[in-house]
Amino acid sequence: MWMADSQQNENKLMKALVYTGTNEVTYREEPTPEPAAGDAKIRIEAVGICGSDMHAYHGEDARRVPPLILGHEAAGVVVSGKNAGQQVVLNPLISCGICLDCQSGRSNLCADRRLIGMNYPGAFAEFITIPEKNLIALPEGMNPVHAALTEPAATSLHALHLAERALHRPIADGRSLVIGGGSVGLLAALLLRSHGCSEIMLCDTNPLRRETAFQTGCCEVFDPDQDTEKIESSFELVIDAVGMETTRQMAVRAVKSGGVMLHIGLQQGSGDCDFRKITLSEMTVIGTYTYTHTDLQAALQSLYRGKLGDLAWVEERPLSEGSSAFFDLDIGSTAAPKIVLLPGE
Template identity: 45%
Template sequence: MRALFYTGTQQSEIRETPDPVAVDGEAHVDVSYCGICGSDMHAWHGHDPRRVPPMILGHEAVGIARAGQYAGKRVAINPLMTCGSCRHCLSGDDHLCAERDLIGMFKAGAYAEQVVVAERNLYPLADEISDEDAALAEPLAVCVHAVEIARKTLRRPVSESRCVVLGGGAIGVLTAMVLADQGAKDLWIAEPNALRREVLEKACAVKAYDPAQGGPAEKSADLVIDCVGAPVTRKAASGLVMPGGTIVHVGLQEAGEGLDTRYFTLQEITFAGTYCYTRYDFAAALQLLTRGLVGNREWIEVRPLEQGAQSFVDIHEGNAPPKIILKMG
């Protein structure tokens, strides 16, 4: 089969490779589409020691199951693999499983014509949802989970809160969509890339702004969701959040400084980390997509697998929309 291999720091190429082999409990999926995630970019930049080249990245995938209970059906892939038997898995917090793994991390991912994944991680698709939209289920599940954590900690409903999203990539725009779906009206996205800002306001009811040129007033946000996770965005979140407000940290770009913990303590700021999603969040994301959460698609570009290597370069150089999805066939 053909696959896009991450071959070294800022390097990738199409290669022919043997078809993957399934073991008991696993299913072959003929991949139709797979989105490029920020974590894939992080690996491509050589910043993720867990993803060792040469390897096939990619985990935001949809395709057709070859065998098993979903044979011949379109399925979305939940790429998060867990043990299924620990206290976290049994309580519904499977994303906290100590044995969690992700396809495209240690196990071959989905920038390929085929991928193998546990059959329990397959979700059949309703007729109303397109393959392209279904490829957004995984990143959308991240956003559903983050917004649910925010909702539980906010002192007022989302509909009455000023909400600021830091980062206008796919996670940022999908987070804004989930917030808007829950009634947010005073909704902002900080995005320094002019190309992305052009399409963000068309994607959903949000005010897109360049953080270097202004934006919401200091200490004015009930909720700040950091979809970047860098020192500069953590500092921005500390400056934007009002007394009694909430910061939800989604991005994983860089560890380190940026948080004003003295202010957090004196003004009772809630700071919550969030990672991945539960299986319930993934199912909820598919339901949102099925009922048409993603309307305007100008922020999404579908490219053939052959353009995968160049797509990583384009994202790196800031010459890409918020989301690129690779088509395998």
């Protein structure tokens, strides 16, 4: 009967950080989720705050309706089922697996995809349930805080794979510009460096972020409000990791003839852009969205093998202090492009 008793204990309430209204996340008790057939129950060890969580926090994402547990960049330990005890990182995109997109390796485009922290409760919590097929085992001894970077790193990696197909020369042979020094932008710069690209520039309006990017040693940094003359038509590859009208305009200005612009950021849906230049310079503009399971696996390996540096720029805070973490990210008072929350503390 001890099994039944321990099961009983797990039916208790858990602590979670709940998005309760515009500019408000509340640390409170929630029912502990129990796995359905085919699902695993995970005890979360580390979970990053994403730009999209910030977007929801501002009340700007109609798909994320409060009250909702946000968070999808998570690593933890399986506590039920056949993989119990295994440390894992979560693939937060739950796709159908049978449609044409899923079958052709583009599960990120599955029309039936669901996301934890949006359509399902997220990982800013002690526990989560998720389909077993969405688990990726952590390499032995890997720090779960670093593993929590897998999702943003996979986003950047997926984008670079798309760029490689559109560039007529290897990425390493050209100059690259990254607009935006958040985690996706910085990880893109680190990935470019690990791909052998030697001339990488990154710009951000926040001086703290610029300093953090500079400290990694992977790129030259500058303030986009100060010196933009030097970027004119001089990059084979430009990554807009912000996605505003102004950053898109800057990206188009910066791309060289025959070059590629990767559009990852989702801040503003519309706005003017120099399509005449896009045409005259035969530029390839690529919209790039999330990642596939394979991208996540590859990103995890790159992080584990140290190919993206020591990752010292990640800030860790207890989940219980999640509210102030959201606040600090909002006002730009932290130098860290990524804050990872720890439910165990």
